[in-house]
Amino acid sequence: MHRDVSTPNRVLLALTLVAVAAWLLLPLASLAPNRIVPGTPLHAHEAFGWAGALAALTGLFGLAALAWRPSARRLWLALALAMLLLMGLPAWLALAAALTIDPSQPQARMGLGAAFWLLLFCLALMVIELRSRLALGAVAGWLLGALVLAAWWLATPWLEPLALWREYQGRSDQFAGAVVDHLLLVGGAVGASLVLGTGIALAMRRHTGVERIGFTVLNFLQTIPSLALFGLLLAPLAWLSANVGWVHALGIRGIGWAPAFLALLGYSLLPMVRNTFVALSGVDPGVLESARGMGMSRGQVFWQVRLPLALPVVLEGVRITTVQAIGLTAVAALIGAGGLGTFIFQGLGQAAMDLVLLGALPILAMALAADSLLGALTRRLDPRLASGASA
Amino acid sequence: MIELIEVTKRFGRETAVDAISLRIERGELCALVGTSGCGKSTTLRMINRLIEHSEGEVHLEGRQVREFDEQVLRRRIGYVIQSTGLFPHWTVARNIGLVPRLLKWPRAKVEARVEELMTLLGLPQEQFAGKYPHQLSGGQAQRVGVARALAADPDILLMDEPFGALDPITRESLQLELRDLQSRLHKTIVFVTHDMDEALALADRLVVMRAGRIVQQGTPLELLRDPVDDFVASLLGGNDRGLKETTLLRVGERMQPLSPRLLPQARVHRDATLRQALAVMFREHADRLAVVDDDEMAVGELSLRRLVGARRDE
Ligand SMILES: Nc1ncnc2c1ncn2[C@@H]1O[C@H](COP(=O)(O)OP(=O)(O)OP(=O)(O)O)[C@@H](O)[C@H]1O
Ligand SMILES: [Mg+2]
Numbered sequence: 001m002h003r004d005v006s007t008p009n010r011v012l013l014a015l016t017l018v019a020v021a022a023w024l025l026l027p028l029a030s031l032a033p034n035r036i037v038p039g040t041p042l043h044a045h046e047a048f049g050w051a052g053a054l055a056a057l058t059g060l061f062g063l064a065a066l067a068w069r070p071s072a073r074r075l076w077l078a079l080a081l082a083m084l085l086l087m088g089l090p091a092w093l094a095l096a097a098a099l100t101i102d103p104s105q106p107q108a109r110m111g112l113g114a115a116f117w118l119l120l121f122c123l124a125l126m127v128i129e130l131r132s133r134l135a136l137g138a139v140a141g142w143l144l145g146a147l148v149l150a151a152w153w154l155a156t157p158w159l160e161p162l163a164l165w166r167e168y169q170g171r172s173d174q175f176a177g178a179v180v181d182h183l184l185l186v187g188g189a190v191g192a193s194l195v196l197g198t199g200i201a202l203a204m205r206r207h208t209g210v211e212r213i214g215f216t217v218l219n220f221l222q223t224i225p226s227l228a229l230f231g232l233l234l235a236p237l238a239w240l241s242a243n244v245g246w247v248h249a250l251g252i253r254g255i256g257w258a259p260a261f262l263a264l265l266g267y268s269l270l271p272m273v274r275n276t277f278v279a280l281s282g283v284d285p286g287v288l289e290s291a292r293g294m295g296m297s298r299g300q301v302f303w304q305v306r307l308p309l310a311l312p313v314v315l316e317g318v319r320i321t322t323v324q325a326i327g328l329t330a331v332a333a334l335i336g337a338g339g340l341g342t343f344i345f346q347g348l349g350q351a352a353m354d355l356v357l358l359g360a361l362p363i364l365a366m367a368l369a370a371d372s373l374l375g376a377l378t379r380r381l382d383p384r385l386a387s388g389a390s391a
Numbered sequence: 392m393i394e395l396i397e398v399t400k401r402f403g404r405e406t407a408v409d410a411i412s413l414r415i416e417r418g419e420l421c422a423l424v425g426t427s428g429c430g431k432s433t434t435l436r437m438i439n440r441l442i443e444h445s446e447g448e449v450h451l452e453g454r455q456v457r458e459f460d461e462q463v464l465r466r467r468i469g470y471v472i473q474s475t476g477l478f479p480h481w482t483v484a485r486n487i488g489l490v491p492r493l494l495k496w497p498r499a500k501v502e503a504r505v506e507e508l509m510t511l512l513g514l515p516q517e518q519f520a521g522k523y524p525h526q527l528s529g530g531q532a533q534r535v536g537v538a539r540a541l542a543a544d545p546d547i548l549l550m551d552e553p554f555g556a557l558d559p560i561t562r563e564s565l566q567l568e569l570r571d572l573q574s575r576l577h578k579t580i581v582f583v584t585h586d587m588d589e590a591l592a593l594a595d596r597l598v599v600m601r602a603g604r605i606v607q608q609g610t611p612l613e614l615l616r617d618p619v620d621d622f623v624a625s626l627l628g629g630n631d632r633g634l635k636e637t638t639l640l641r642v643g644e645r646m647q648p649l650s651p652r653l654l655p656q657a658r659v660h661r662d663a664t665l666r667q668a669l670a671v672m673f674r675e676h677a678d679r680l681a682v683v684d685d686d687e688m689a690v691g692e693l694s695l696r697r698l699v700g701a702r703r704d705e
Binding site: 284286287289290291292293294295296297300305308309 | 439441461462463464465466470472473474475476477478479480489490493536539549
């Protein structure tokens with residue numbers, strides 16, 4: 001076509017601009033001779049020289065060029081390029097480490113700088129933008145994410161001096177245990193609140209009295225700060241553990257997983273009950289009337305009509321609850337419940353920010369993964385959205 | 392056959408239906424009309440027991456509806472509502488097959504029946520079977536609603552303002568289809584509507600309700616000619632009643648034999664309604680029409696005086 005009417009993709013151009021500015025102006029990493037001393041910032045041009053730093057921008061300029069007159073083919077190329085840059089991001093850290101860290105200093109370590117985070121952020125947004133421009137589905141999105149994670153994992157042997165990696169290597173067993181603990185607590189609390197919450201929602205639908213009291217109590221629970229709730233549970237649980245044999249035998253103590261689990265359950269119940277209740281009550285009365293009118297039994301109406309139609313909203317509650325519980329479980333580490341929060345609080349205590357990151361990053365990843373997985377499931381279950389996409 | 396004897400329904404203190412008696416014969420289409428809140432839907436729902444009546448007796452084929460198992464009763468009665476009530480998470484085909492599946496028909500028989508009904512209601516199988524209700528137009532959705540109600544071939548059909556949410560043109564074509572269906576299937580139909588023209592066009596019998604009571608019932612012509620009071624008269628259209636009557640009568644019923652006079656140019660079919668004949672006269676500025684049959688052969692003539700039913704034609 002001799003007359004190309006496509007206009008520049010402003011999102012990509014703006015993100016490129018931010019990424020270029022970050023690369024040139026902000027520190028890519030920080031260097032410290034050991035774990036205790038705060039690091040000194042290291043800019044890209046300090047590590048690679050101005051020539052190297054500018055040469056490294058070729059990829060980003062390529063992206064900008066492709067975004068200037070975007071055609072479908074160019075957008076595909078841009079996606080490939082952005083993915084390459086994203087996957088190759090750790091390479092710059094490895095290179096910078098190799099160039100600047102003296103091998104005679106085994107304690108020397110490298111922290112992540114603002115430029116690194118901004119580049120990560122911008123490139124990820126570019127991939128997301130390109131994915132939606134090219135109308136790639138959720139599966140393609142996860143595939144792209146997995147590709148990036150795989151590339152980063154392959155790069156770890158060269159990231160030896162990275163402080164985050166050092167912190168991980170010192171605690172790899174502990175880390176795996178913490179991830180499992182975290183997932184178990186979240187899974188247990190969400191699972192239990194789903195079962196209990198559905199029961200409460202059903203009872204509320206049956207009796208308006210239960211409805212009023214139920215929401216009052218749950219709303220009240222939600223307003224107690226999490227630390228206070230953990231504290232409040234401490235004394236009664238400790239007493240129970242000391243005085244009731246089977247409670248003690250179950251491993252329930254004033255601190256540890258038991259109060260954490262109970263507190264998480266308490267917080268999870270409100271969103272769960274509210275969504276389930278609204279979902280079950282919100283089903284079109286005309287649909288229910290015709291279901292009964294056709295001669296379906298109560299059970300058939302519930303299982304074949306009310307529940308499936310309510311399910312997307314119920315799942316929405318599960319999604320909210322799960323994301324919330326993943327975050328709250330981090331706080332539960334304070335009362336010895338384990339989980340990834342342990343690293344965060346240890347890191348805070350030792351002023352070791354990279355240890356904090358070791359706890360915070362997986363929590364962030366978990367929350368994002370739970371959010372997108374459950375979100376996708378919700379969309380699949382809603383025929384209006386699921387079939388609307390294919391029609 | 393459906394029979395209501397002194398049936399009353401109270402909601403708390405409020406009496407929604409007040410001791411009504413009504414007999415609907417087999418194969419009859421009975422339309423319930425009346426102002427909003429007069430108890431039409433309540434009456435309908437007491438027949439399939441979506442609402443239990445407070446007093447009196449509701450009979451179906453000579454048995455009290457209370458004696459039936461609720462589900463068994465409802466599976467024998469088709470039910471169509473204004474909002475269609477189609478299950479949004481089921482395809483059209485699955486929606487239509489609902490009652491046969493509830494009745495545990497073998498799968499092949501259900502499929503064959505669904506196909507038959509989709510054809511009957513002008514919904515091409517390949518185009519509609521896999522669609523979801525939200526992908527249908529209002530008229531198509533209501534066709535599916537009717538197909539679903541007819542699926543298990545019930546003798547009785549309850550329809551609560553089935554075409555009330557449709558635009559006038561779609562509504563009229565569905566009315567014609569229903570009349571066509573009824574002339575072949577001979578169901579016993581109880582039909583609630585707000586639209587008096589719809590009621591007049593479809594009903595064998597019209598039941599006018601007011602504040603929970605039946606004010607008058609009879610054939611559309613009887614009611615148009617002899618409304619018992621001003622309420623019924625105004626409900627039926629006040630002075631427009633005459634014009635409405637012309638839609639119920641056919642040219643063939645009023646025409647007179649061919650006279651030796653010159654046959655007029657303007658013509659009308661013998662099966663046309665008097666209203667259509669009136670329109671032709673108005674358009675052609677003629678006070679006399681030739682009446683023709685399918686082959687355009689003149690079989691009689693119709694004068695304006697005859698049309699309006701003047702006693703004698705001079
Ligand atoms: N489930 C119910 N509980 C309490 N009152 C009801 C109930 N259903 C109907 N009513 C009352 O009974 C009366 C008759 O209602 P119904 O639905 O039969 O009216 P309708 O003639 O169908 O009106 P419309 O033409 O507006 O549909 C109304 O006053 C209504 O408020
Ligand atoms: Mg009604």
